Amino acid sequence: MNSSQTLGPMAGVRVVELGIWVAAPSGATMLADWGADVVKVEPPTGDPIRQIRHVIGDGVVHCPYYEPENRGKRSVVLDLRSDEGRSAALALIGQADVFLTNLRPAALARLGLDHDTLLARYPELVYALVTGYGLEGPDAATGAYDLGAYWARGGVAQLLSREGDDIPVQRTGMGDRLTGLGVAGMVSAALFSRSRTGRGQLVTTSLTRMAAWQVATDYNLRLMLDREPPEADRRTEDSPLWNNYRAADGKAFWLMGVEADRHWPTLVRIVGRADWAADPELGSRAGRSARAPELIAELDAIFATRPRDEWAAAFDAEPDFFWAPVNSVDDVLADPQTHAAGVVLEVATPTGTVRMVNSPVDFLGTPPGPARGAPELGEHTAEVLAELGDPVR
Numbered sequence: 001m002n003s004s005q006t007l008g009p010m011a012g013v014r015v016v017e018l019g020i021w022v023a024a025p026s027g028a029t030m031l032a033d034w035g036a037d038v039v040k041v042e043p044p045t046g047d048p049i050r051q052i053r054h055v056i057g058d059g060v061v062h063c064p065y066y067e068p069e070n071r072g073k074r075s076v077v078l079d080l081r082s083d084e085g086r087s088a089a090l091a092l093i094g095q096a097d098v099f100l101t102n103l104r105p106a107a108l109a110r111l112g113l114d115h116d117t118l119l120a121r122y123p124e125l126v127y128a129l130v131t132g133y134g135l136e137g138p139d140a141a142t143g144a145y146d147l148g149a150y151w152a153r154g155g156v157a158q159l160l161s162r163e164g165d166d167i168p169v170q171r172t173g174m175g176d177r178l179t180g181l182g183v184a185g186m187v188s189a190a191l192f193s194r195s196r197t198g199r200g201q202l203v204t205t206s207l208t209r210m211a212a213w214q215v216a217t218d219y220n221l222r223l224m225l226d227r228e229p230p231e232a233d234r235r236t237e238d239s240p241l242w243n244n245y246r247a248a249d250g251k252a253f254w255l256m257g258v259e260a261d262r263h264w265p266t267l268v269r270i271v272g273r274a275d276w277a278a279d280p281e282l283g284s285r286a287g288r289s290a291r292a293p294e295l296i297a298e299l300d301a302i303f304a305t306r307p308r309d310e311w312a313a314a315f316d317a318e319p320d321f322f323w324a325p326v327n328s329v330d331d332v333l334a335d336p337q338t339h340a341a342g343v344v345l346e347v348a349t350p351t352g353t354v355r356m357v358n359s360p361v362d363f364l365g366t367p368p369g370p371a372r373g374a375p376e377l378g379e380h381t382a383e384v385l386a387e388l389g390d391p392v393r
Contacts, residue, residue, distance in 0.1 A: 008035020027183025154211025
C-alpha cells in the first residue's frame with residue numbers, strides 16, 4: 001500500500017488501471033481523489049494523452065489535458081507484449097482490489113487480461129471495464145471515442161441542434177468524464193457488494209449507455225409515448241419562463257420559472273407589462289404556451305433595453321424568482337460561489353501547486369489528504385514492483 005495515500009473513504013483500496021485517454025482514467029482519478037492507491041500501468045510509450053501537449057503549444061509545464069485525468073496516481077511502465085511484463089501485470093492485479101481498463105476486449109484477451117481469465121484466477125477482484133458500445137451486438141468490438149459513441153451516435157449532438165444549423169461541437173471529454181463518474185460509482189458499488197459476499201465481479205459501462213442516460217427524457221418520450229423529442233429552439237420554447245434571453249450589453253441569462261403559474265405574475269411585474277396581467281388568456285400555462293413565440297419575441301425586445309446587471313438586481317429583489325447568468329469560464333472562475341463550493345483544487349507538484357478542477361463529490365466524514373500531481377511516465381516502476389513481494393500466482 002502506498003503510504004502517502006492514507007486518507008479518504010477509499011483508503012486501503014488498490015486500483016490497477018490499464019487505461020488510456022479519458023473515460024477510464026478520469027474514473028480512476030476520482031478514486032485516487034477519494035484515497036485509493038491507483039497504479040497506472042503504461043506501455044513504454046505512455047498513455048497517448050501524454051502527447052496532447054501540442055494542442056496548447058510548446059513550453060507548457062503542466063498539461064491540462066493529461067494531469068487532471070491522472071493526478072494522485074503512480075505510474076508503472078510495463079511492456080505487456082513481453083512475458084516479463086505480463087507476469088508483472090498479473091502480480092500487480094493479484095494484489096489489487098480493482099482492475100480498471102478501457103482497452104478493447106479483444107486486445108485484453110490477447111494479453112491474457114480479459115475478465116474471464118482474471119476472475120477465474122482472482123475471484124475477489126472487481127474487474128471494471130469501459131467500452132464504447134457494450135459487450136454484445138454487431139459493433140461491440142468497434143473502437144470508440146466519446147465524440148462518436150456518446151456525442152454523435154448516442155444522439156446528444158442531434159438533440160442540441162436545430163434543423164438546418166451546423167451540428168454543435170462537443171467540448172473536450174464531456175462524455176468521457178460523465179462515464180468516469182459512472183466508473184467511480186460502479187466500482188464503489190462492486191466493492192460494497194464484495195464486502196458482503198466476499199466475491200468480486202465484472203462491472204461495466206459504455207459511452208453509448210451514458211449518452212442514453214444523460215438525455216433519457218428524450219429517449220423515454222419515444223419509448224413510452226412514441227413521440228418525437230421536441231427540437232431545441234428557444235424561439236418556440238413551450239414556456240417563456242423557461243428560456244434564455246440577452247440583455248442590452250450582450251450578456252445572456254436563463255429564466256427558470258418551472259412552476260409557470262407561480263412565477264408568471266412576478267415576471268410580469270419585473271418587466272412592467274400590466275397588460276399581460278390583465279389578459280385572461282395569459283393567466284394559464286396553456287394560454288401562454290399557445291402564444292409563446294409572441295411572448296418570447298416581446299421579452300427579447302424588453303430585455304434588450306437594459307444591461308444584465310440591472311436585470312439581475314430586479315430579479316434578485318424578488319425572493320421567489322429563479323434565474324442564472326450564462327457565464328463564460330472566466331465568469332465561473334471569478335465567482336466566489338465557485339470556490340466556496342469546492343470546484344477548484346490545489347494540487348501539489350514538484351514545481352509547486354497547480355490549480356485544477358476538483359472531482360464533484362466531498363466526503364465530510366472521511367476527507368482525503370492533500371492532492372498530488374500526475375506522475376511522470378514510469379516514475380514509480382521500481383517502487384511499485386519492489387512492493388510486490390509475493391511471486392506471481
